[in-house]
Amino acid sequence: MSSDKKAVLSWGEGKSAEFPVMSGTMGADVVDIRSLYAKTGMFTYDPGFMSTAHCRSSITYIDGDVGELFYRGYPIEQIAAHCDFPEVCYLLLNGELPNAKQRSDFVNIVTRHTMVHDQLNRFFTGFRRDAHPMAMVCGVVGALAAFYHDSLDIHNPEHRTISAFRLVAKIPTIVAMAYKYSIGQPFVYPRNDLSYTENFMRMMFAVPAEEYKINDVLVRALDRIFILHADHEQNASTATVRSAGSSGANPFACIAAGIASLWGPAHGGANEACLNMLESIGDASKVPEFIKKVKDKNSGAMLMGFGHRVYKNYDPRAKLMHETCHEVLNELNLKDDRLFKLAMALEKVALEDDYFVSRKLYPNVDFYSGIVQRALGIPTAMFTCIFTLARTVGWIAQWSEMIGDQDSKIARPRQLYTGSTSRNVSPIAQRK
Numbered sequence: 001m002s003s004d005k006k007a008v009l010s011w012g013e014g015k016s017a018e019f020p021v022m023s024g025t026m027g028a029d030v031v032d033i034r035s036l037y038a039k040t041g042m043f044t045y046d047p048g049f050m051s052t053a054h055c056r057s058s059i060t061y062i063d064g065d066v067g068e069l070f071y072r073g074y075p076i077e078q079i080a081a082h083c084d085f086p087e088v089c090y091l092l093l094n095g096e097l098p099n100a101k102q103r104s105d106f107v108n109i110v111t112r113h114t115m116v117h118d119q120l121n122r123f124f125t126g127f128r129r130d131a132h133p134m135a136m137v138c139g140v141v142g143a144l145a146a147f148y149h150d151s152l153d154i155h156n157p158e159h160r161t162i163s164a165f166r167l168v169a170k171i172p173t174i175v176a177m178a179y180k181y182s183i184g185q186p187f188v189y190p191r192n193d194l195s196y197t198e199n200f201m202r203m204m205f206a207v208p209a210e211e212y213k214i215n216d217v218l219v220r221a222l223d224r225i226f227i228l229h230a231d232h233e234q235n236a237s238t239a240t241v242r243s244a245g246s247s248g249a250n251p252f253a254c255i256a257a258g259i260a261s262l263w264g265p266a267h268g269g270a271n272e273a274c275l276n277m278l279e280s281i282g283d284a285s286k287v288p289e290f291i292k293k294v295k296d297k298n299s300g301a302m303l304m305g306f307g308h309r310v311y312k313n314y315d316p317r318a319k320l321m322h323e324t325c326h327e328v329l330n331e332l333n334l335k336d337d338r339l340f341k342l343a344m345a346l347e348k349v350a351l352e353d354d355y356f357v358s359r360k361l362y363p364n365v366d367f368y369s370g371i372v373q374r375a376l377g378i379p380t381a382m383f384t385c386i387f388t389l390a391r392t393v394g395w396i397a398q399w400s401e402m403i404g405d406q407d408s409k410i411a412r413p414r415q416l417y418t419g420s421t422s423r424n425v426s427p428i429a430q431r432k
């Protein structure tokens with residue numbers, strides 16, 4: 001981890017201090033500045049963590065310049081081609097892909113935790129029917145802590161494991177319940193003879209009057225959406241989960257914090273915002289006008305589903321999503337889908353435009369995932385909940401890794417104070 005390399009900081013008149021440089025297995029070295037304040041009396045200033053590694057992690061690695069993503073060292077393209085979502089969950093949580101027996105044991109345990117406490121149903125009825133489903137999912141996941149007092153000791157590895165199973169198993173049930181509640185249909189309970197993704201689709205789309213017919217192409221497409229969103233190293237919501245967990249908060253509270261962070265349009269809310277953007281553009285003939293608006297900084301318009309803090313190349317997940325988009329639209333005889341054509345036209349124009357080229361703005365995973373979800377029958381307001389479902393496993397893996405890391409400390413950043421200097425309080429009658 002540490003290397004012989006050192007970084008030297010010089011400031012003022014002839015002052016300097018030396019800091020160790022740490023190397024990972026891939027990616028940029030990091031300067032270990034933990035002793036910066038002690039050695040220099042200064043802090044660093046880095047809003048948005050543009051240059052700050054806030055932890056070490058062995059789960060996911062992104063090479064943003066090349067456009068590569070690895071889960072535990074496996075390229076995402078190979079994972080997407082050869083694994084299903086439960087295998088990916090096992091990999092993220094345990095570090096290795098499961099063999100057949102390990103996979104079957106894992107699926108068995110997850111399957112047997114999919115039901116939620118009956119009392120939890122009442123939480124949904126406390127919400128207005130028109131509540132955003134993310135508000136419901138965020139609240140209900142946080143509330144799970146009230147049901148599982150038996151497994152909240154974060155320093156007990158068995159408790160951490162059981163909480164991980166519960167979260168991975170129950171999140172599809174909770175997301176489907178939020179949807180059913182929002183459209184006024186009865187909840188559909190999980191069925192143990194179905195796969196993880198089949199089960200979720202049935203809980204979303206079956207009604208007491210009619211069983212849901214499972215279509216393998218559509219199940220595979222949704223499973224791929226889950227795989228592609230399962231983890232993405234230190235993004236905003238994962239950093240939020242780690243930050244919440246650094247105080248010793250229970251995993252359900254931490255995941256609820258992650259859900260709140262994911263909801264924002266610059267993060268998980270982007271797929272919803274992207275589809276709304278496509279709807280508002282209308283058709284391919286309006287693309288030049290829209291691109292002109294995006295380039296005008298005063299318009300406030302952005303090309304949603306484009307750009308990424310880390311990828312300065314094509315997001316590899318966007319390529320896979322584009323492929324899945326074709327498969328799903330073919331299967332459903334929607335080859336001429338208006339929004340898909342519009343998205344492809346938009347992408348083509350943007351990739352040839354100097355504004356996007358010079359800023360290295362490429363499509364991210366959300367550019368096509370909304371179109372796939374819409375074709376699967378998932379309404380726009382549910383998109384970020386689907387992302388939540390998939391990312392839950394990544395959040396737990398990252399939370400668990402943090403708890404086990406000796407270097408972890410409560411996340412407590414410093415600041416550059418720019419307020420008033422010390423002054424005296426005047427009695428109220430003397431204040432202007």
Ligand code: ACO
Nearest residue numbers: 265266267268270294302303304305306307308309359364
């Ligand atoms: N449309 C138009 N311009 C953009 C876009 C975009 N989608 N994204 C970035 N830019 C411009 C910025 O205005 C800025 O221009 P400037 O240099 O002239 O000021 C430049 O590109 C750099 O952008 P930053 O905002 O500094 O990049 P940052 O790394 O902070 O932001 C982010 C990344 C938040 C993803 C941004 O690209 C964005 O908001 N994209 C749209 C929302 C989106 O798709 N989010 C999903 C992210 S992936 C995920 O969470 C699954």
